[in-house]
Amino acid sequence: MVSYKELGLVNTREMFARAVNGGYAIPGYNFNNMEQLQAIIQACVETRSPVILQVSSGARKYANQTLLRFMAQGAVEYAKELGCAIPITLHLDHGDTFELCRSCIEFGFSSVMIDGSHYAYADNIALTKKVVEYAHANDVVVEGELGVLAGVEDEVSAEKHTYTRPEEVEDFVQKTGVDSLAISIGTSHGAYKFKPGQKPEIRLDILAEIEKRIPGFPIVLHGSSSVPPELVQTVNKYGGKLEEAIGIPEEQLRAAAKSAVCKINIDSDGRLAMTAAIRRVFAEKPAEFDPRKYLGPARDLLKELYKRKNIEVLGSANKA
Ligand code: G3H
Numbered sequence: 001m002v003s004y005k006e007l008g009l010v011n012t013r014e015m016f017a018r019a020v021n022g023g024y025a026i027p028g029y030n031f032n033n034m035e036q037l038q039a040i041i042q043a044c045v046e047t048r049s050p051v052i053l054q055v056s057s058g059a060r061k062y063a064n065q066t067l068l069r070f071m072a073q074g075a076v077e078y079a080k081e082l083g084c085a086i087p088i089t090l091h092l093d094h095g096d097t098f099e100l101c102r103s104c105i106e107f108g109f110s111s112v113m114i115d116g117s118h119y120a121y122a123d124n125i126a127l128t129k130k131v132v133e134y135a136h137a138n139d140v141v142v143e144g145e146l147g148v149l150a151g152v153e154d155e156v157s158a159e160k161h162t163y164t165r166p167e168e169v170e171d172f173v174q175k176t177g178v179d180s181l182a183i184s185i186g187t188s189h190g191a192y193k194f195k196p197g198q199k200p201e202i203r204l205d206i207l208a209e210i211e212k213r214i215p216g217f218p219i220v221l222h223g224s225s226s227v228p229p230e231l232v233q234t235v236n237k238y239g240g241k242l243e244e245a246i247g248i249p250e251e252q253l254r255a256a257a258k259s260a261v262c263k264i265n266i267d268s269d270g271r272l273a274m275t276a277a278i279r280r281v282f283a284e285k286p287a288e289f290d291p292r293k294y295l296g297p298a299r300d301l302l303k304e305l306y307k308r309k310n311i312e313v314l315g316s317a318n319k320a
Pocket residue numbers: 030056057058059093094189267268
């Protein structure tokens with residue numbers, strides 16, 4: 001058992017309290033490799049933003065949990081080297097079992113998500129509560145979820161959104177003891193969030209209703225990539241095929257961040273940025289075969305994307 005505190009990581013308690021009071025959101029950025037992690041840390045140091053580093057089950061399978069944890073530990077030192085010891089949380093994204101959450105906590109994670117949203121309400125409560133009890137005994141925080149996002153989530157796919165029911169949130173929060181709550185208000189994972197012709201709009205009215213029931217309680221938005229058209233165009237210009245990819249308008253995320261939403265998860269936009277940069281190098285310099293020559297530009301574009309998100313969308317810049 002290693003405590004995240006020995007690694008220089010923090011849980012989200014103070015981050016979220018400040019974010020709720022200050023009307024901004026902390027970025028939840030996923031990483032699977034060194035270049036993504038470097039881009040996240042560089043962007044957050046340069047904008048003086050706290051950050052939540054997210055590890056999904058897919059990331060654990062791809063990169064190995066041990067490597068990812070030591071990379072996060074290295075990121076704490078790396079941030080200092082870059083000139084600012086920003087608060088860094090290591091978070092399990094979409095944990096699906098108690099055992100997985102426990103293993104991450106014992107391994108140095110400072111925050112875990114237990115996503116029981118696909119279960120019946122009572123079962124979601126029971127599972128979430130069990131994780132909370134174990135996590136809190138180790139001063140680790142827990143994100144729960146109510147409502148189901150359309151698309152693929154936790155390897156479970158749902159055709160339609162099941163919006164979070166505002167009448168359930170108070171009971172859920174009180175019975176489970178969770179520290180933050182992910183809700184479903186029309187965001188979804190991946191690059192295809194709305195159909196062509198559909199108005200891209202999230203249900204800020206449901207968010208307002210939830211906020212009324214649990215004032216000041218930290219709310220989380222998953223599936224919050226905006227799928228910038230210029231990135232999609234660049235990918236397609238250099239041989240990609242991303243037709244009709246549509247994301248969440250940034251002004252709606254900004255509005256959400258100003259209210260009770262204090263964590264916003266973004267992964268797909270970063271994937272698009274890296275792919276756009278790599279495709280461009282492959283198209284313009286076909287003789288290039290040194291991975292640093294295409295992963296480097298991908299890392300740079302990713303960093304610029306995250307800096308802009310922190311400054312213009314989340315409002316987390318200068319909050320470290
Ligand atoms: O919630 C989904 C995140 O974008 C992580 O995706 O499961 O493919 O690593 P992943």
